[in-house]
Amino acid sequence: MRDIILKAENISKQYRLGLIGTGTISHDLNRWWYRVRGKEDPYLKIGETNDRSRKGDSDYVWALKDINFEVKRGEVLGIIGKNGAGKSTLLKILSKVTSPTTGEIKTKGRIASLLEVGTGFHGEMTGRENIFLNGAILGMTKKEIASKIDEIIAFSGCERYIDTPVKRYSSGMTVRLAFAVAAFLEPEILVIDEVLAVGDAEFQKKAIGKMQDISQGEGRTVLFVSHNMAAVKSLCTRAIVLEHGKTVFEGGVDAAVDFYISEANTIGKKEVVFDKTHRRSGGHENFELIKIVAIKDKTTIRGELKFDLYFNVKEDYAQNICITGSICGIDDTRIGSFFSSSVKVKRGENIIELNINNHNLSVGVYYLNIALSSGRIEDSNLEMLDHAYQAIAFEIFQLESDGDYISKWNKGWGNLFFPSEIIIKR
Amino acid sequence: MNKHETDDWLYTISPRKGVLNLNFKEIWAYRDLLLLFVKRDVITLYKQTILGPLWYFIQPLFTSVIFTLVFNNIAEIKTGDGVPPFLFNLAGISAWNYFSACLNGTSDTFKKNQGIFGKVYFPRVIMPMSTVVSNLIQFGIQFLVFICFYLYFVFFTDAALQTTINSTVLLLPVLVCIMALLGLGFGMIISSMTTKYRDLSFLVTFGVQLLMYGSAVMYPLSLIETKVIEGTIPEWVGHLISYNPMTTVIELFRHMMLNVGDFSVGKLIYAAFVSIAVFLLGLIVFNKTERQFIDTV
Numbered sequence: 128m129r130d131i132i133l134k135a136e137n138i139s140k141q142y143r144l145g146l147i148g149t150g151t152i153s154h155d156l157n158r159w160w161y162r163v164r165g166k167e168d169p170y171l172k173i174g175e176t177n178d179r180s181r182k183g184d185s186d187y188v189w190a191l192k193d194i195n196f197e198v199k200r201g202e203v204l205g206i207i208g209k210n211g212a213g214k215s216t217l218l219k220i221l222s223k224v225t226s227p228t229t230g231e232i233k234t235k236g237r238i239a240s241l242l243e244v245g246t247g248f249h250g251e252m253t254g255r256e257n258i259f260l261n262g263a264i265l266g267m268t269k270k271e272i273a274s275k276i277d278e279i280i281a282f283s284g285c286e287r288y289i290d291t292p293v294k295r296y297s298s299g300m301t302v303r304l305a306f307a308v309a310a311f312l313e314p315e316i317l318v319i320d321e322v323l324a325v326g327d328a329e330f331q332k333k334a335i336g337k338m339q340d341i342s343q344g345e346g347r348t349v350l351f352v353s354h355n356m357a358a359v360k361s362l363c364t365r366a367i368v369l370e371h372g373k374t375v376f377e378g379g380v381d382a383a384v385d386f387y388i389s390e391a392n393t394i395g396k397k398e399v400v401f402d403k404t405h406r407r408s409g410g411h412e413n414f415e416l417i418k419i420v421a422i423k424d425k426t427t428i429r430g431e432l433k434f435d436l437y438f439n440v441k442e443d444y445a446q447n448i449c450i451t452g453s454i455c456g457i458d459d460t461r462i463g464s465f466f467s468s469s470v471k472v473k474r475g476e477n478i479i480e481l482n483i484n485n486h487n488l489s490v491g492v493y494y495l496n497i498a499l500s501s502g503r504i505e506d507s508n509l510e511m512l513d514h515a516y517q518a519i520a521f522e523i524f525q526l527e528s529d530g531d532y533i534s535k536w537n538k539g540w541g542n543l544f545f546p547s548e549i550i551i552k553r
Numbered sequence: 554m555n556k557h558e559t560d561d562w563l564y565t566i567s568p569r570k571g572v573l574n575l576n577f578k579e580i581w582a583y584r585d586l587l588l589l590f591v592k593r594d595v596i597t598l599y600k601q602t603i604l605g606p607l608w609y610f611i612q613p614l615f616t617s618v619i620f621t622l623v624f625n626n627i628a629e630i631k632t633g634d635g636v637p638p639f640l641f642n643l644a645g646i647s648a649w650n651y652f653s654a655c656l657n658g659t660s661d662t663f664k665k666n667q668g669i670f671g672k673v674y675f676p677r678v679i680m681p682m683s684t685v686v687s688n689l690i691q692f693g694i695q696f697l698v699f700i701c702f703y704l705y706f707v708f709f710t711d712a713a714l715q716t717t718i719n720s721t722v723l724l725l726p727v728l729v730c731i732m733a734l735l736g737l738g739f740g741m742i743i744s745s746m747t748t749k750y751r752d753l754s755f756l757v758t759f760g761v762q763l764l765m766y767g768s769a770v771m772y773p774l775s776l777i778e779t780k781v782i783e784g785t786i787p788e789w790v791g792h793l794i795s796y797n798p799m800t801t802v803i804e805l806f807r808h809m810m811l812n813v814g815d816f817s818v819g820k821l822i823y824a825a826f827v828s829i830a831v832f833l834l835g836l837i838v839f840n841k842t843e844r845q846f847i848d849t850v
Binding site for chain 1: 562564565566567568582583585586588589590592593596597600668669670671672673674675844845847848
């Protein structure tokens with residue numbers, strides 16, 4: 128029986144919205160006046176759940192509200208949730224960067240955090256000097272670092288540049304170096320936030336492997352926050368799902384990821400209106416994807432996917448446009464892509480029906496990424512005008528009537544069903 | 554079993570700790586970090602400058618020349634028999650520069666390090682402490698410049714016949730500590746107060762400049778005393794200047810190096826006491842701020 132190394136009890140964190148500086152003196156004085164009279168802080172009572180999209184009445188919000196969890200020694204706990212669900216706030220409290228408004232966290236080990244890599248890196252200093260500085264910032268002593276420096280350099284794969292100032296490094300190299308330092312830290316608990324987003328595939332693999340070693344081989348505990356469901360699934364044993372500052376799910380990682388995909392996201396939604404969270408970069412100013420509507424809400428392996436796509440064109444546009452996109456699994460793996468033929472658009476709102484036939488997707492949940500591009504795919508000079516990342520989620524069901532399909536699809540078989548036939552030749 | 558478990562916690566993260574929760578053990582554990590920050594400051598200071606460390610002696614030299622012209626040649630302030638005014642000013646400025654560098658360097662600790670403080674935890678006080686230590690290098694260089702001019706005046710001119718180093722020079726390290734603690738203490742108080750209300754940061758630069766005029770940098774304290782007796786300066790101004798701990802420090806420094814002004818153990822103890830009090834107050838305020846500042850900065 129492994130013991131509990133970290134225990135969070137009723138962690139809450141309150142933030143004040145709006146501009147800090149206006150009215151803070153009056154609030155401070157008010158707070159002080161209540162305290163002098165021995166009363167409770169008046170601003171702790173108000174505050175509402177943290178829903179980014181809804182306008183609230185109060186200036187104070189709870190970024191986290193009554194979070195409770197326990198982590199066992201050697202466990203890798205994933206923390207997942209939408210943007211603004213409170214993940215980073217929780218990590219900040221865990222790494223002592225900020226203190227909770229109420230509640231407490233008890234721990235039996237040192238906590239080191241890797242909230243953003245390269246903290247304290249100084250561009251003018253060499254890689255080697257930065258390893259020492261960064262290591263010390265993360266809580267190692269000079270002696271500890273000196274005894275591991277060769278391993279750290281080897282792991283980072285930056286031997287050749289190690290005596291060059293870090294400002295000459297590529298961003299990938301900086302991340303490698305920073306991750307290498309953190310990976311050789313020896314805290315009992317390591318807190319990691321979205322580091323694996325950078326670095327090439329080879330390094331990501333190396334990093335995930337190292338984190339598995341850390342947790343399994345060396346018995347250290349890792350708290351891992353990421354949007355990359357594939358990484359969460361391959362690393363974590365257990366996960367908690369946060370939504371609006373509250374824990375909405377706690378349990379095994381597979382169940383948690385499924386919960387997150389289905390609850391916090393858009394599965395089963397017939398209509399998704401796009402906002403900033405769907406976009407990873409700015410598009411063309413005259414084109415804007417507005418929403419996507421699923422025409423068929425239940426789709427089977429043999430069925431077809433049908434969507435209506437709404438978009439706005441603000442100016443007359445002579446060129447043809449086309450719709451492209453890809454279908455992704457819930458762990459962000461890309462399954463395939465499609466490219467429509469090109470069509471003319473008119474000024475104002477356009478509605479395009481998108482049909483994907485013979486998709487052969489197996490039972491499960493998938494995302495659709497959509498892009499609106501100008502040009503023709505045949506000329507291979509597509510220019511993206513707007514896009515919606517994870518535009519809509521849909522689920523493929525199995526119908527009883529699909530007699531020739533396997534009755535229960537095993538996820539280990541993959542995401543595609545290949546129609547096949549055999550012919551007896553002899 | 555249950556009891557054993559609760560006793561086992563290494564530490565607890567909770568909303569509020571006591572005001573006097575100064576974790577010296579933790580600061581000691583991070584001493585390597587302090588040295589590495591000092592090393593970083595030293596390595597990166599002169600990157601991309603042409604004159605490099607020369608800047609350290611250009612500034613005090615020019616200031617001393619101007620002070621000598623304005624205060625000694627034009628305003629005819631007497632610096633005492635056998636003490637060249639230039640040397641007198643240079644001594645005051647060298648000492649003052651260390652204090653003001655410490656104060657200025659630490660007074661924006663929270664603002665300057667917002668990025669790093671927002672990501673990792675280490676005892677925040679390491680940052681201002683490292684500034685104070687790396688400023689010692691600046692002080693060392695300026696002190697060396699002073700010694701060079703000192704030797705020049707003593708051996709190659711007749712202007713400094715009575716200028717001898719006093720035996721109290723052995724107390725110089727104590728004096729440097731007092732300056733460091735004063736600068737650090739005030740710097741920590743100011744940096745803590747500016748996290749929420751930025752107004753104070755505007756005051757620092759010119760406040761330090763004004764304070765210099767009240768710290769006997771370019772005139773001897775004895776001059777103020779005679780002026781108070783004459784009645785040209787109101788008594789409260791005289792008190793303000795003579796009870797200013799930096800006045801004491803600069804007077805003592807000149808006494809050690811140039812044998813002007815008077816020296817008393819009482820004054821040294823007074824300055825030491827004030828500096829320790831300011832430092833402790835700074836530490837308390839800083840400690841209180843460091844837990845909340847990331848939400849307000």
